[in-house]
Amino acid sequence: MNEPHTEQLKKRRVLMINTGGSIGSRKTDKGYQPVCGFFEKEVRSQSSLCDKAYEFSSDEFPFPPIALPLTSHNYRILYCIKEYDPVLDSSNIDMADWATIANDISQYYKQFDGFVVLHGTDTMCYTASALSYMLECLGKSVVFTGSQVPLVELRNDARDNMLGALLVAGHYVIPEVMIYFNSKLFRGNRCIKNSSVSLDAFSSPNVSPLGVMDVRIKIDWDSVRHCSDTHSFHVHTNMVKDVGILRLFPGITRATIRAFLQPPMQGVVLQSYGSGNIPDSRVDLIEDLKEATDRGVLVVNCTQCTNGHVTQAYAAGRVLKEAGVLQGADMTPEAALTKLSYLLGRIDYNMEKRKSLLLQNIRGELTVLDDTEPNFSIKDSELIRTIATALHISTSKEIHLLRRHMFPPLMCMAASKGDNDTLKDFRKQGGDFSVANYDGRTPLHVACCEGHLDTVQLLLENGASVHVRDRFDHTPLTDAIRFKRFDVIKLLLQTGAHLVESSSDIASRLCKAAAEDDVDALTAWHMAGANFSITDHENRSPIQVATEKNSKQAISFLLKCDRKLQEKSNARSNKGVYDDMLARLTPVSLRKYQFSKKRKNSAAT
Numbered sequence: 001m002n003e004p005h006t007e008q009l010k011k012r013r014v015l016m017i018n019t020g021g022s023i024g025s026r027k028t029d030k031g032y033q034p035v036c037g038f039f040e041k042e043v044r045s046q047s048s049l050c051d052k053a054y055e056f057s058s059d060e061f062p063f064p065p066i067a068l069p070l071t072s073h074n075y076r077i078l079y080c081i082k083e084y085d086p087v088l089d090s091s092n093i094d095m096a097d098w099a100t101i102a103n104d105i106s107q108y109y110k111q112f113d114g115f116v117v118l119h120g121t122d123t124m125c126y127t128a129s130a131l132s133y134m135l136e137c138l139g140k141s142v143v144f145t146g147s148q149v150p151l152v153e154l155r156n157d158a159r160d161n162m163l164g165a166l167l168v169a170g171h172y173v174i175p176e177v178m179i180y181f182n183s184k185l186f187r188g189n190r191c192i193k194n195s196s197v198s199l200d201a202f203s204s205p206n207v208s209p210l211g212v213m214d215v216r217i218k219i220d221w222d223s224v225r226h227c228s229d230t231h232s233f234h235v236h237t238n239m240v241k242d243v244g245i246l247r248l249f250p251g252i253t254r255a256t257i258r259a260f261l262q263p264p265m266q267g268v269v270l271q272s273y274g275s276g277n278i279p280d281s282r283v284d285l286i287e288d289l290k291e292a293t294d295r296g297v298l299v300v301n302c303t304q305c306t307n308g309h310v311t312q313a314y315a316a317g318r319v320l321k322e323a324g325v326l327q328g329a330d331m332t333p334e335a336a337l338t339k340l341s342y343l344l345g346r347i348d349y350n351m352e353k354r355k356s357l358l359l360q361n362i363r364g365e366l367t368v369l370d371d372t373e374p375n376f377s378i379k380d381s382e383l384i385r386t387i388a389t390a391l392h393i394s395t396s397k398e399i400h401l402l403r404r405h406m407f408p409p410l411m412c413m414a415a416s417k418g419d420n421d422t423l424k425d426f427r428k429q430g431g432d433f434s435v436a437n438y439d440g441r442t443p444l445h446v447a448c449c450e451g452h453l454d455t456v457q458l459l460l461e462n463g464a465s466v467h468v469r470d471r472f473d474h475t476p477l478t479d480a481i482r483f484k485r486f487d488v489i490k491l492l493l494q495t496g497a498h499l500v501e502s503s504s505d506i507a508s509r510l511c512k513a514a515a516e517d518d519v520d521a522l523t524a525w526h527m528a529g530a531n532f533s534i535t536d537h538e539n540r541s542p543i544q545v546a547t548e549k550n551s552k553q554a555i556s557f558l559l560k561c562d563r564k565l566q567e568k569s570n571a572r573s574n575k576g577v578y579d580d581m582l583a584r585l586t587p588v589s590l591r592k593y594q595f596s597k598k599r600k601n602s603a604a605t
């Protein structure tokens, strides 16, 4: 294989969950139908989706992996298809399926760098919106896609959509639930399906796409949202089903409205006219809404218009506020319905909290119009203004570019000094903590190297990603381990960081630390969850190397770890034997110990 130099080559793993839809459908007597096992066979037969010449070990994958041909960015994307049984037309997808997808992403979260979900187009916006709430503190890309024409057809949109989604999930850390369709990358909870015939089937009427794949891939990094706390990724699957969408129409009867608002209904999206208006002459309607909200039903007002938002500009809209109805801003009906279902399912929230979160932007699903936060513009920055003047730069596009290039190194510099005030200033001026400098390094990488715990905390609470890798493929966790920053390692792990190095790479580093009797390095790797029984390229385990080099402290540490592991697995717990052995530790006795352990293990298997 003509692979580039390994230092430039990046390997990424993507899990593709196939729920069904047209993309993998086959023509049957009854029309197009998703059929189990059919899609993967088709994928493997297409050279643009499966590079058969590329050889690699599939040992570390939970499903048979497929190699995508090398990308123009020198990424080798290895992906596995997890297919549901049965594969479904998306009209049959329900809330239980949302939970299955969320749980699968959670189960395989650490083994993959990104996720693609293949889904029928009909209800894709509901599932993507729901998942955007259910996947909490998401740190990796989750890209939904599907197609209007199945992959098996000669002329289809399936191949490009699938390829585009894989490229996004494999190349970029965009910690959002997205929809990729017809060369555009959208925030999932902002989308609507607007055509059943056009290949341009989706749009995001109230916000621009997060990315566009033209001749070049352009990601609008300023619009990408990042989780802003130090909790690690987890899923919330308790979605309440007693929710609904009530679309007003002229002459709607009181009986219809009453029936709709009856228990067990708990949450309603009221689709009103224009900028949020209802017939304010209909006292009956307002009374029924008030009666429902008094009973604790959450009612959120959204517009029937595709584009725009609800306001209280008209008297016909204001009465809703008095009836206890909440303003849904510019949420799509799908985003509003699934948000209700999610918030009602959060049993740890009281009603006040749910109401307050309904009005807030929690996953990028709405635009808060009366934001009281002062709007800082990059033009407020003295530094950028001075440089812009000196360079005779004046257009907003040029200033934007200047900011993108200048802020990352400056923020890295502030992070290296642990200068939190300066970092906060950059943030106010529009600085994005997840943007990297020329070497792909973010302020978080730098703060981790230096061990500035407060700075690491500040960055994590303001959107820095623990999963971004620099050009050397190092994550912030790799750096914290390298510099033995124990408290930083702890915080990163709590926020969802995990090891991404291959086991042979980790083994080499462990063996090096063992050879150098570097217990701090071993401790750092141990804290980060490294497995100490793995072997390096020469098939040596860390304890073997420590023994050969007579690294006494390392041997003692490794034995202690081994003992803890044994105690944990209950395989053997004879403290006396170990303590005794530690006391009499010599390379010779250790070798004997290892030899006898090996024999016991092989006898046991």
Ligand code: ASP
Binding pocket: 020, 021, 022, 023, 088, 089, 090, 091, 119, 120, 121, 122, 123, 146, 147, 148
């Ligand atoms: N009916 C199909 C579905 O939603 C349509 C599609 O996939 O485009 O599953």
